[in-house]
Structure formats: structure tokens, C-alpha cells
Amino acid sequence: MTYTPAATERxxxxxxxxxxxxxxxxxxxxxxxxxxxxxxPSGRIHMGHVRNYTMGDVIARYKSACGFSVLHPMGWDAFGxxxxxxxxxxxxxxKDWTYGNIADMRAQMKPLGLSIDWSRxxxxxxxxxxxxxxxxxxxxxxxxxxxxxxxxxxxxxxxMTVLANEQVIDGRGWRSGAVVERRELTQWFxxxxxxxxxxxxxxxxxRHWPEKVRIMQANWIGKSRGLQFAFETVGAPGGFDRLEVxxxxxxxxxxxxxxxxxxxxxxxxxxEAQDPAVAAFVAxxxxxxxxAEAIETAEKKGYDTGISVRHPFDAAWQLPVYIxxxxxxxxxxxxxxxxxxxxxxxxxxxxxxxxxxxxxxxPEGADEAPLSExxxxxxSERVRYLRGFAGETVQTGDAAVTAAxxxxxxxxxxxGVTNYRLRDWGLSRQRYWGCPIPVVHCADxxxxxxxxxNLPVRLPDDVTFDKPGNPLDRHPTWRDVACPACGRPARRExxxxxxxxxxxxxxxxxxxxxxxxxxxxDDAAYWMNVDQYIGGIEHAILHLLYSRFxxxxxxxxxxxxxxxxxxxxxxxxxxxxxxxxYMTRDGAGRAxxxxxEEIEAGRVKATGEAAEIIPSAKMSKSKKNVVDPVNIxxxxxxxxxxxxILSDSPPERDVxxxxxxxxxAFRFLSRVWRLADEIAASTAPATDEDAVLDRATAKAIAEVxxxxxxxxxxxxxxxxxxxxxxxxxxxxxxxxxxxxxxIMAQLLSPMVPHLAEDIWAxxxxxxxxxxxxxxxxxxxxxxxxxxxxPIQINGKRRAEITVPKDLAVSEVEMRVLxxxxxxxxxxxxxPKKLVVVPGRIVNVVI
RNA sequence: GCCCGCGUGGUGGAACGGUAGACACAGGGGACUUAAAAUCCCCAGGCCGAAGGGCCGUGACGGUUCGAAUCCGUCCGCGGGCACCA
Numbered sequence: 001m002t003y004t005p006a007a008t009e010r011x012x013x014x015x016x017x018x019x020x021x022x023x024x025x026x027x028x029x030x031x032x033x034x035x036x037x038x039x040x041p042s043g044r045i046h047m048g049h050v051r052n053y054t055m056g057d058v059i060a061r062y063k064s065a066c067g068f069s070v071l072h073p074m075g076w077d078a079f080g081x082x083x084x085x086x087x088x089x090x091x092x093x094x095k096d097w098t099y100g101n102i103a104d105m106r107a108q109m110k111p112l113g114l115s116i117d118w119s120r121x122x123x124x125x126x127x128x129x130x131x132x133x134x135x136x137x138x139x140x141x142x143x144x145x146x147x148x149x150x151x152x153x154x155x156x157x158x159x160m161t162v163l164a165n166e167q168v169i170d171g172r173g174w175r176s177g178a179v180v181e182r183r184e185l186t187q188w189f190x191x192x193x194x195x196x197x198x199x200x201x202x203x204x205x206x207r208h209w210p211e212k213v214r215i216m217q218a219n220w221i222g223k224s225r226g227l228q229f230a231f232e233t234v235g236a237p238g239g240f241d242r243l244e245v246x247x248x249x250x251x252x253x254x255x256x257x258x259x260x261x262x263x264x265x266x267x268x269x270x271x272e273a274q275d276p277a278v279a280a281f282v283a284x285x286x287x288x289x290x291x292a293e294a295i296e297t298a299e300k301k302g303y304d305t306g307i308s309v310r311h312p313f314d315a316a317w318q319l320p321v322y323i324x325x326x327x328x329x330x331x332x333x334x335x336x337x338x339x340x341x342x343x344x345x346x347x348x349x350x351x352x353x354x355x356x357x358x359x360x361x362x363p364e365g366a367d368e369a370p371l372s373e374x375x376x377x378x379x380s381e382r383v384r385y386l387r388g389f390a391g392e393t394v395q396t397g398d399a400a401v402t403a404a405x406x407x408x409x410x411x412x413x414x415x416g417v418t419n420y421r422l423r424d425w426g427l428s429r430q431r432y433w434g435c436p437i438p439v440v441h442c443a444d445x446x447x448x449x450x451x452x453x454n455l456p457v458r459l460p461d462d463v464t465f466d467k468p469g470n471p472l473d474r475h476p477t478w479r480d481v482a483c484p485a486c487g488r489p490a491r492r493e494x495x496x497x498x499x500x501x502x503x504x505x506x507x508x509x510x511x512x513x514x515x516x517x518x519x520x521x522d523d524a525a526y527w528m529n530v531d532q533y534i535g536g537i538e539h540a541i542l543h544l545l546y547s548r549f550x551x552x553x554x555x556x557x558x559x560x561x562x563x564x565x566x567x568x569x570x571x572x573x574x575x576x577x578x579x580x581x582y583m584t585r586d587g588a589g590r591a592x593x594x595x596x597e598e599i600e601a602g603r604v605k606a607t608g609e610a611a612e613i614i615p616s617a618k619m620s621k622s623k624k625n626v627v628d629p630v631n632i633x634x635x636x637x638x639x640x641x642x643x644x645i646l647s648d649s650p651p652e653r654d655v656x657x658x659x660x661x662x663x664x665a666f667r668f669l670s671r672v673w674r675l676a677d678e679i680a681a682s683t684a685p686a687t688d689e690d691a692v693l694d695r696a697t698a699k700a701i702a703e704v705x706x707x708x709x710x711x712x713x714x715x716x717x718x719x720x721x722x723x724x725x726x727x728x729x730x731x732x733x734x735x736x737x738x739x740x741x742x743i744m745a746q747l748l749s750p751m752v753p754h755l756a757e758d759i760w761a762x763x764x765x766x767x768x769x770x771x772x773x774x775x776x777x778x779x780x781x782x783x784x785x786x787x788x789x790p791i792q793i794n795g796k797r798r799a800e801i802t803v804p805k806d807l808a809v810s811e812v813e814m815r816v817l818x819x820x821x822x823x824x825x826x827x828x829x830x831p832k833k834l835v836v837v838p839g840r841i842v843n844v845v846i
Numbered sequence: 847g848c849c850c851g852c853g854u855g856g857u858g859g860a861a862c863g864g865u866a867g868a869c870a871c872a873g874g875g876g877a878c879u880u881a882a883a884a885u886c887c888c889c890a891g892g893c894c895g896a897a898g899g900g901c902c903g904u905g906a907c908g909g910u911u912c913g914a915a916u917c918c919g920u921c922c923g924c925g926g927g928c929a930c931c932a
Contacts (some may be wrong), residue, residue, distance in 0.1 A: 164930040292928050296847045718869035790865040795913045797865045841864040845912050
């Protein structure tokens with residue numbers, strides 16, 4: 001008999017399904033909700049999915065064994081651009097492409113043996129789902145959580161269409177190659193910025209989130225304390241006699257050398273209208289993409305408007321006003337004053353335009369000297385003020401800012417304000433394959449919400465993608481409707497929602513996936529919150545922040561209980577799956593990539609050519625360093641794929657897929673299978689090794705449990721290797737070995753559930769492992785009575801002693817000093833110091 | 847450009863501030879076999895030494911500590927995010 005997963009895995013999957021083991025039911029057990037970030041239906045599962053869902057499955061199966069009623073659902077983040085791109089490139093309809101991909105991916109996922117309640121599956125492009133999303137949108141609109149305003153988009157002037165940031169490459173449209181412009185459109189926004197303070201403060205309560213994610217979110221929200229004040233202008237057009245600016249460094253006011261406004265500032269627009277030179281400069285600024293990266297890495301440019309402003313402390317002191325391409329209209333007031341001595345960007349600007357650079361402060365103990373770069377110490381650092389006006393001469397930047405705000409408020413120059421970098425969430429997308437925004441534009445009534453009884457507002461099927469732009473815009477029968485308020489001819493909103501909206505509440509919908517309302521109060525009360533959420537670090541900011549906002553908005557509109565405003569109790573961010581890249585070059589020297597299965601011993605199988613091996617990188621189709629999970633499952637079984645992906649790296653780090661590692665995983669699982677087969681048949685009588693084995697088994701239970709609880713699956717697996725090695729060599733009797741092997745099956749079951757069932761069945765275990773209770777270690781068997789203490793001499797390990805576990809420190813000291821190596825090192829002298837850390841280590845300082 | 851991580855043998859990694867390298871991969875040696883595969887056993891950070899043992903060693907350089915892979919600072923390299931990729 002041999003281990004043949006291909007034959008047995010399917011059988012166990014059927015057995016689980018027959019027993020409805022994974023159906024989530026509300027009952028009197030405590031509940032546990034495990035959720036992995038749902039996939040985009042690209043059509044193929046990849047190893048990243050296998051890793052993500054296997055981790056969730058380990059937790060789900062473990063918690064189930066621990067007596068929890070587990071909810072572990074799966075769905076599809078099914079709206080988005082790739083479906084439209086496919087329709088443009090290959091013809092067909094985004095809907096057919098998407099649902100076809102979902103069917104394919106589901107078929108690829110099921111053989112993994114995940115403990116998913118498939119009865120709750122949905123796709124965000126199901127009208128049943130997005131109709132409920134539209135209902136919530138209307139509730140949020142009524143609650144004042146949604147509004148319209150102008151915002152900039154990437155505009156492709158050749159294709160006459162809006163581009164996503166990823167479609168803008170080096171400032172040009174990806175298809176047309178035209179230089180992209182920033183253009184304003186009226187768009188819908190969620191008022192997430194109203195929640196800035198709360199979303200920031202509540203981060204402290206997310207104790208089971210990675211620290212780095214909380215830091216990233218806190219920085220993204222970007223709370224700052226500063227001074228907002230108005231300059232009096234000289235020579236500005238009518239209506240612009242004051243210029244409001246915001247600064248986080250009011251202590252540097254006497255180092256100001258210019259003022260700058262955003263190209264989108266109202267003053268810039270006013271100047272643009274009357275001065276062709278300004279218009280040309282502003283148009284220049286609007287070239288290129290809208291992304292912060294594009295704006296911040298672009299060359300810093302300014303245009304001297306000829307206008308000036310009076311310094312608030314000295315009306316005779318005038319500063320020039322520039323329009324500058326790096327000032328963002330969205331942050332603060334869209335206008336700043338520049339202090340080149342203490343801001344590198346302002347410094348570079350001042351050098352470029354020949355502006356003065358007066359230092360405001362110098363390092364404590366230093367004298368004033370010309371600067372070759374901006375001096376930007378931490379605000380917590382003490383510095384000496386040369387041009388201070390509030391507070392001490394020597395003080396920290398923080399103290400100076402506080403003093404400066406107080407001074408200015410007292411003088412009537414502005415007021416201290418708390419600002420946030422977080423902007424409102426623009427949800428309008430000028431695209432077809434998304435959730436339609438359920439409003440109608442009426443010439444008489446304005447923006448009119450669709451009636452709830454008319455939801456869902458369904459996407460029309462009869463659309464084509466032969467032209468750029470949104471087909472909804474050119475679909476007269478869908479677009480032209482009667483106004484829900486007055487009945488006169490009106491136009492449906494043709495923008496659809498950002499796909500982040502879809503993924504901001506799917507976790508709540510899983511608690512009642514087919515309810516006639518967005519959520520069901522009883523189900524949400526029972527299943528919320530997600531106890532463990534698992535996904536990629538790339539979602540650390542946007543998806544998670546939007547979800548946190550959306551849960552609050554859903555609570556405000558009555559769709560979630562108050563306890564669910566932070567929907568994810570614990571978050572785990574997993575690393576990527578990587579693989580080596582194999583490359584050769586063609587006659588023209590261009591890189592040619594090869595799939596791993598085309599390579600043998602570093603050479604291309606077909607040609608025998610030596611391949612250059614590039615170190616591991618994220619699996620990507622373009623580099624062909626991909627391994628198809630379907631092939632791995634066919635060759636080795638799902639358990640091997642699951643085992644290897646968990647075993648080789650800590651879950652939060654990248655894991656490198658290697659063929660030899662996968663083969664080794666298969667060999668190990670085969671070995672365990674054979675061991676179980678041998679033990680099942682054994683009749684060996686009891687021996688005095690039985691007790692040793694029982695102790696090792698108890699230790700394995702404790703260590704594997706700790707590994708799973710601590711999200712250290714690689715360590716849990718290392719302990720299982722040790723346990724299997726130990727059990728394989730043990731001379732214990734058949735009864736003791738069967739006892740240990742049964743526990744092995746249970747400890748293996750979260751990771752390799754099919755093999756665990758095989759073993760359980762071989763040993764004649766009752767029922768199936770998937771329904772067995774998690775084993776508990778007998779505490780008495782875990783206690784060690786002696787401990788080996790390493791002895792360091794001056795911090796280097798030189799000897800060790802074995803002592804009773806609870807030996808008094810004074811007694812340990814005596815035994816240490818009596819040790820040969822220690823006595824020799826001391827040469828009769830007394831040690832300078834003797835450090836005894838009970839149970840751990842001894843350090844003798846000489 | 848800005849924010850956040852990460853960096854340990856040939857490789858993936860382990861190590862409450864306390865014996866650096868558990869466990870595994872690749873490799874080497876051996877057993878079994880007519881042979882190979884499979885399986886089993888042993889070795890293995892680097893340098894020196896016959897050995898006992900010694901010295902060096904966690905990206906680099908400093909610092910704190912009886913003791914640093916771990917804490918702090920500076921630098922280098924790699925990765926993630928930057929609001930219309932999902």
C-alpha cells in the first residue's frame with residue numbers, strides 16, 4: 001500500500017460535504033468568523049491564493065475542532081477593469097468573461113479541500129449583491145454621507161476617456177500614447193474625512209492588527225496641528241485681497257521667503273482667465289497623471305505671479321506669490337508660505353528662483369552659517385532660535401510650534417487648526433463594469449435618487465466595447481429614463497462605483513448572503529465581527545480603511561450593530577509567493593523567459609541552452625516564474641501543496657516555491673502515511689518507552705497548538721517533523737504508538753486534512769477527524785524536573801550544568817563556581833559579577 | 847519624492863534581550879540493491895588544529911547592556927503603498 005492522494009482526497013471532500021461539516025450554523029456554541037480577502041476572478045488560481053486560503057483553512061479547521069461554530073465563506077470581487085479590457089481585446093461580454101472565470105476558479109479551488117461554506121458564495125457583480133449596495137448608497141445619501149463635487153481625473157485627449165492611474169505610463173495614455181491631462185469632473189464622494197479623527201483614534205483599539213498596518217493608516221490619515229492665517233495681498237485681482245495659508249511650522253514664519261499656491265487654487269484660476277502666460281504655465285502643470293507619485297517626482301516648477309503678500313508681522317515686508325506645481329489643492333488651503341531654510345523642497349525652490357534663505361534656528365550650540373541644504377531636525381529635538389518670536393530661545397520644534405500658535409492667536413493672526421491629510425473617497429468611475437450609481441439627473445428636479453422598489457438598477461447587457469469610453473454613456477434606452485420624482489424625461493447617472501465599495505462590506509453580506517436587505521440584524525449580531533481576517537499587505541491602507549469607514553456608515557444607516565464598526569478583530573497580512581526566474585536571450589539580445597517546467601538542471605529542456613537564474617521574485621506571468629496549483633495538485637495532491645506552502649517560511653514573509661521543496665513535502669507525507677500503516681498493523685507489546693513517547697506526544701500537542709495560535713505555521717510544521725521523526729524511531733508498544741499516531745492525525749488535520757482522515761481511518765478512529773475535538777496535552781506530562789543551564793564567561797558560552805528545575809539561585813551560584821571551566825577561568829579570584837537568570841542562563845563576569 | 851516593512855549558513859528559515867543556525871531543502875559519505883529509483887543511517891556556518899579546543903560570524907558602521915540577530919542611531923540593499931490595479 002502506498003500514499004495515493006489523487007485517489008483519496010476527492011473521497012474525503014465528498015465525505016465532508018455529505019456530513020455538511022462546513023455549513024455555518026447559528027447555535028449556542030461560541031462563533032468564530034474566519035475570512036480571507038476574496039479573490040478577483042482572473043480565471044486562474046495562483047499560489048498566492050493557495051497560501052492565503054490554506055492559512056485561513058488552518059485557522060477555520062482548528063477553531064472548529066476547538067468547539068467554535070465557524071463561518072468560513074468565499075466569494076468573488078468580480079467588478080473591475082480587467083473584464084472590460086478583455087472585452088475590448090478579445091470581444092465578448094464582461095459578464096460572460098467574469099462568470100466563466102468564476103466557474104473555472106471555483107473548480108480549481110475545490111480540490112484544495114478548503115473548509116468553506118460554499119452555500120454562502122456570491123459575486124459582487126450579482127445583481128442581488130449590487131442591488132443591496134445601491135440600497136445602502138441611497139440610505140447613505142439620505143444620511144448625508146455622500147455628496148457631489150468636482151475632482152480631477154486623468155483625461156486621455158485622444159481616446160476622449162478617463163484613465164486609471166495604472167493606465168498612465170510616464171504621463172501618457174497606455175493605448176493612445178497621448179500626453180494625459182488633469183481634467184475636472186463632477187463626481188460622487190463619501191464623507192470619509194468626517195471620520196478622520198475617529199478612524200485615527202480607533203486604531204489604538206485594534207490590538208490584534210499588525211503594528212505596521214496601524215502606523216501606515218495613521219500616517220495616511222495624517223493628523224497635523226498647525227496655524228491657518230491669511231496674508232494680505234498686494235496687486236491681486238478683485239475678491240482676492242486675502243490669501244489663506246496653512247502651515248505646520250508657524251515657528252518658522254520669520255524665515256518665510258515666498259508664498260505659493262496650487263495650480264488649481266481659485267486665485268490661479270482667476271489669473272489664468274486673464275493672463276495667457278499664467279494659462280500656459282497652469283496648462284503645463286496639468287499635464288501628466290493625477291497620482292501623488294507623478295506629482296511629487298515631477299520637476300518642481302513655479303511661476304511668479306507678480307502678486308505679493310504682506311508678512312503678518314510686518315506690513316512693509318512683502319513676499320512674492322508663485323504658482324507651484326507641487327502644491328496640492330486637496331491639502332490644507334491649497335496655499336503655503338515657503339521657508340527654504342527648513343524644508344528641502346522649499347530650499348530647492350528658493351535656489352532655483354533666487355529667493356533668500358534666512359535660517360530660523362540652528363543646532364543647539366552652533367552658530368549661524370550659510371546652508372547648503374535645508375536644516376530639518378526632528379520636531380522633538382532642541383534647537384536655538386535666531387529668528388524666533390514665541391517661547392524660549394532654545395526649545396524643541398514642538399514647543400516652538402505650540403508657542404507660535406498661541407502667540408499668533410493672541411495677536412489675531414490666524415488660528416490653530418487640526419488638519420487631516422485624508423481626503424473624501426471619490427467613488428465615481430466612468431466605466432461600465434461596476435455597480436451603477438442609483439440616481440437620475442432631471443433638468444427640473446436635479447439629482448433624484450432612484451426609488452428603492454426599482455432596485456437593482458441593472459447593468460444593461462446589450463453593450464459593445466469597440467469604442468473607448470463608457471458604453472453606458474452611449475446607451476440611449478438605458479440612459480434615458482423618466483424622472484422618479486416628476487416623471488419627465490431625465491438621464492440616468494452613467495458613472496458606476498469604485499470597486500472598493502464592493503469590497504467594503506462583503507464581509508457583512510456573508511453573514512446573510514441572500515437576505516432581502518443588505519444585512520439581517522440577527523445574523524449580523526451573531527456572526528460579526530470577523531475574528532480573523534487574512535490578506536495581503538498591499539491592502540494595508542485603502543481597502544482596510546474604506547472598510548472601517550463603511551462599517552461605520554452602515555451602522556449609521558442601520559445596517560450593522562454598533563459592535564461592528566470595527567469589522568475586523570484581528571488582521572494577518574501574509575507575504576507573497578515567489579519563484580526563481582529563468583531567462584535566456586534571443587538573437588537580438590532580448591530577454592526570453594521560461595516556465596519552471598521547461599527547465600531541467602539549469603538548462604532549457606527543449607534546446608539544452610543554459611538559463612540565467614534570476615533570484616526569487618513575485619510570481620508573475622510576464623516573467624513566467626509561475627507554478628500552477630492545478631498541476632501541483634494533480635502531481636502530488638492538495639495536501640502536498642498545502643503542506644509545502646505553509647512549511648517553508650513564516651506566514652507574514654514571502655515564501656519561495658521550489659520544486660524540490662514540494663517533492664520533499666510529498667515524501668514526508670508519504671512517510672507519515674507509511675508510518676501510520678505500519679503502526680496500524682503493529683502488535684508490539686508495551687515497553688518502558690511508552691512513557692517517553694507519551695511525554696513527547698504531550699509536548700507535540702502543546703507546541704503545535706502554540707504554533708497555530710501564534711500564526712506560526714512554519715514552526716508548527718517543524719514540530720510535526722520532530723514528532724514524526726520521534727514516533728518513527730520510538731520503540732514504544734503498539735498501543736502507545738497508535739495513541740500518538742491518532743494525535744498526529746489530529747495535529748496534522750488543519751494543514752493536511754485529507755491525509756489526516758486517511759490516518760484516522762487506518763487507526764480505526766471514530767467518525768472523521770474534521771469533527772473530532774482538538775487534543776489537549778496532559779499538563780503533568782509537560783513538566784521537566786531538570787534544566788540545563790549554559791554558563792557564559794564574559795558573555796561567551798564556555799560550559800553548562802544540569803540542575804534541578806527549582807534549585808535556589810544561591811545553590812546554582814555555588815555549583816557554577818565549582819565548575820571546572822569556571823574555576824580555571826577564575827584562577828582563584830572572585831568573579832566581578834555573577835548573573836543568574838533562573839532556568840535560562842548564567843554569566844560569570846571576570 | 848513621501849510613508850511602512852524586511853536583511854541570519856550554499857538555500858528557506860529557528861532563536862521571552864540569555865547556548866545563533868531548531869526543522870527542512872540542496873550537497874557529501876554510508877547501508878540495502880546485479881544496478882538504478884525508493885527507503886534507512888551519518889556529516890555539514892567559516893577559518894585554524896591530529897584532537898581536546900580556539901578564533902570569527904546574523905547587510906555595514908557606531909551605541910546601550912553582565913549579555914544584542916533581537917533595543918537605539920546613521921548608512922546600504924530589497925520589497926509594499928501613494929487615493930481610478932485589485
